[in-house]
């Protein structure tokens with residue numbers, strides 16, 4: 001067996017890092033996910049989706065389903081009680097899909113009924129008996145042929161201009177190209193699931209897959225007009241999410257509604273097919289980049305335009321073009337961003353939302369420019385490195401991007417790259433090297449943490465954050481262990497419960513920075529309390545002090561957020577991805593031979609899980625580059641590959657040795673622990689690095705993802 005470097009390849013002050021604190025629970029099946037709770041009297045819901053793409057329901061026949069064995073209810077817009085929170089909106093205003101609201105159909109697969117039965121199988125069978133007739137109207141689902149319908153929702157999207165507009169056009173050395181990314185679906189392994197149980201008329205408990213128990217609490221409270229504290233949300237384990245569980249979706253509202261109607265706890269688990277139309281996706285996006293430089297490689301102009309798709313009922317925007325505004329020092333930059341409303345469900349953030357899409361275009365265009373200039377692509381980037389933030393003019397809180405370029409170039413063996421495309425073969429395969437960079441805002445918001453030292457020396461930490469997989473618990477235990485000076489196995493971190501002190505939603509790469517700081521601050525406050533009790537600054541024998549004071553515990557709860565000095569700085573995390581690929585000249589098969597990712601994400605708090613996160617991001621970017629594409633048959637407006645057999649994601653055999661390296665220098669501004677975010681930058685830039693490596697290997701520039709073999713032969 002090939003030996004896989006575990007921790008020695010991580011530059012983290014030689015600390016190997018904790019293994020996942022919840023790893024044993026996860027691999028032994030003891031970790032409970034939302035669908036796995038046994039709740040007394042549970043009944044089961046299955047959604048029925050629209051089979052047309054646009055129009056209205058003419059007639060719904062639910063009789064057969066209602067008389068099927070075990071069926072308790074079939075909810076539709078005809079019989080569902082009105083959801084109080086829906087009624088305050090004007091019927092024409094755009095916003096989240098209102099389930100069972102009226103007869104209107106906006107996209108194929110839109111839920112039109114919820115069948116509830118006393119077993120899942122009976123509900124599934126009865127759902128097949130629901131039939132509907134429709135008034136069908138012509139639909140639009142194809143972005144590419146409807147680009148002329150683009151509109152801007154916000155002023156800043158319409159036009160960003162720095163210096164001269166479209167300066168690239170008058171330059172002598174320039175690249176002007178169009179790039180397309182298809183719709184990509186998050187497809188976490190765990191299906192979205194909710195169990196909803198009303199405990200009183202205005203009080204409910206939900207076990208729900210969510211990235212934010214507090215935001216789910218607020219959403220359900222708002223929809224049903226009950227006090228937020230009457231909504232208990234439990235979500236201690238989440239089997240991947242990537243953005244799909246950032247918001248409360250119609251299926252969750254439907255389950256809560258059905259539980260109310262039946263006065264029974266209802267479980268609703270989306271099917272894999274439902275996952276393609278119910279919980280968002282990275283939207284199909286067209287982009288055009290014009291980029292120019294002087295002969296010695298100084299950028300003189302970038303124009304970046306993008307048009308993405310959204311639904312007809314809601315405008316979903318993301319920062320696709322932002323990366324071009326701030327990645328490089330360039331005097332003339334302008335961007336435009338538009339949406340086209342299509343008969344599809346609303347997109348949602350997906351790992352690296354906006355930037356992953358934008359980086360594909362910008363970083364491929366930079367590579368194309370490097371060939372036009374005959375300058376090494378790393379040198380071109382370093383020549384145009386921004387020393388202060390080009391967007392705001394502010395200094396960076398920290399930026400070690402150049403270290404990341406150099407570290408990665410060394411690790412991939414960049415000196416072996418032949419700049420001439422299609423010039424190297426090995427064992428009948430074309431060999432190519434490529435690289436691309438990524439960035440994402442480094443954020444810190446507010447969180448509250450309770451820290452309690454027990455008489456037996458156990459430290460309990462509590463906050464409402466969820467962990468969708470990056471290893472939040474492990475990182476938080478690491479911070480607490482270092483701050484308190486006690487071993488990790490004496491620390492318990494409780495999370496994923498809305499009754500705990502508030503934490504933000506896990507998203508936007510902000511949790512280690514935000515909650516890690518709050519854990520740090522709570523531990524510092526707890527230590528101070530011990531010092532006050534003991535009357536000494538050396539109060540590290542916590543159990544002894546508790547015993548002397550005749551206390552069974554000592555606890556503090558502290559809120560923690562960033563200071564105003566953060567506003568004086570531009571704060572970003574940076575990544576660079578390096579790829580060595582092999583392309584088979586006859587079949588067009590692309591194999592990744594070696595992948596290196598480097599990052600400036602501030603101090604690395606949790607070495608093992610940080611490495612895993614970078615590797616996961618590379619795998620997700622590999623799917624984006626080579627495989628993933630949700631395909632709609634535009635004649636019907638329906639997805640044709642809404643399953644794991646036809647929608648390809650990378651599997652073990654597609655993934656080579658991936659290595660992650662960190663600059664690991666603290667950011668002195670963002671927080672007391674020096675950590676910036678990492679979740680997004682792990683994916684941002686990966687697809688461009690692969691496309692650039694494929695070009696180097698073959699001389700073929702594929703600008704529409706995924707790079708499937710047919711595009712190379």
Ligand code: MOS
Pocket residue numbers: 211241242243244246349350351352353506507508509679680
């Ligand atoms: Mo994410 S797209 O930060 O869940």
